[in-house]
Amino acid sequence: MPESAARRQARNSAAFWAATAESRGHEVVRRRGFLAAVGDERAGTRFLLQEPDLDADELAELTGLARGASGPVDAEDPFSATDLGHLGMRNWQMPVMVREPGPVAAPAMEVVRVHKPQELQDAERMVIGGFGLGRFEPYRPGEMFPDALLEQPGVDVFLAVLDGEPAGACVTVVDEGIGSHYWVGTPDTFRSRGVGRAVMLGSLAPLADLRVTLTASKLGRPLYESLGYTALAESTWWASN
Template sequence: MTRAIGEAAARRQARNSAAFWAATGKSRGHEVVHRRGFLAVLGDERAGTRFLVQEPDLDAAELAELTGLAERASGPVDAEDPFGATDLGHLGLRNWQMPVMLREPGPVGPPAMDVTRVRQPHDLHAAERMVIAGFGLDRFEPHRPGELFPPALLEQPGVDVFLAVLDGEPVGACVTVVDEGIGSLYWVGTPAGHRSRGVGRAVMLGALAPMADLPVTLTASRLGRPLYESLGFTALADSTWWASK
């Protein structure tokens, strides 16, 4: 793999993540700040503030503005840098790396359970609960329906939420975003009680099917990477994530 291929994958992920978080921020009524080098979503005490680094070469003014926004955040701070090039250690955040993965266009098999695109509020709330439990998002407890996934999120261009149901019970969910001809997946979540039942694979297959003719990116956790590789994703770059301690 050449450096150029890795940077191209990182840039695709950066742009799509920015589209996703801008849509999320707008649907929640939060302020969205667009700059050349980063996008920021200024959330409340529970949602927090999120930064999406958009270029590998933030200049001094951009870094100073990002720093100021982080220091004034009313809740937790999270940042994604798909290029792994911006040091945010001065903000006192912990950091770790996860691979940016790419799947080229290709056929997608059928899921082994019912996976549907969410259309109704009660299904959106079910998907929200799956993600909160699957990712251990304690900041969103106690659960307030519509806080993580507001109904307005379904009205954002290119955004879809998928819900997996097994034996009549919600068991997993994810979000997809299509922007500028690139698809990406977010919040692929399965609560602990439903794991090791093929839910993650089913959710992925159901969500990938409408994007089968597009290149699709994602950022993988250590546990999720083998599943994604089995579905045709290849790791091409290392993304650095930062979060409040």
């Protein structure tokens, strides 16, 4: 089960980052063992490991792409099997969590599925603020979440609204019958007010009949466990210094 959970997360993450890169007009490199979203000096380059056994050629190509990247470099290895220490990157582990199909409670505040450009910009700002993404500052509307992202198959963006103000956001992706969550973010101003739970519930409702995965931060794990997620594997994340 741990490897199957890792593989499901690997495939869905690859679908999400390919959709993100294509919506931004960035290059996508697809190999058996990894997918790379090759971005610019602000977006950076992200690698999604797809197999636990990269061969020498794949590792050499990944290394070359990382060393030639014009911005930050990040890598996700849900199998925790590939050592990227030679790239001088820091690493940490986060659990891959899985939720089986089941009913979803109603959120305690308004959560909307994003359709309008202004809503998408609001969601973008919530994620940039919630994750402290300094690489996207100063803010340029549509740089992280271009309008074209909403046209990517299986991709949806959700926005939580509290007292009439945008308060949190997330992205969901459905690929090969599996759902997953990304960028579940709430800026400091709205934390400890139930926004994270609300945006998760609102975005889980359309996925209630699917198995759903995510990779959890230490702070997010208790929330996800309370929503029925179980940790089944450890994913290693790498980031340039």
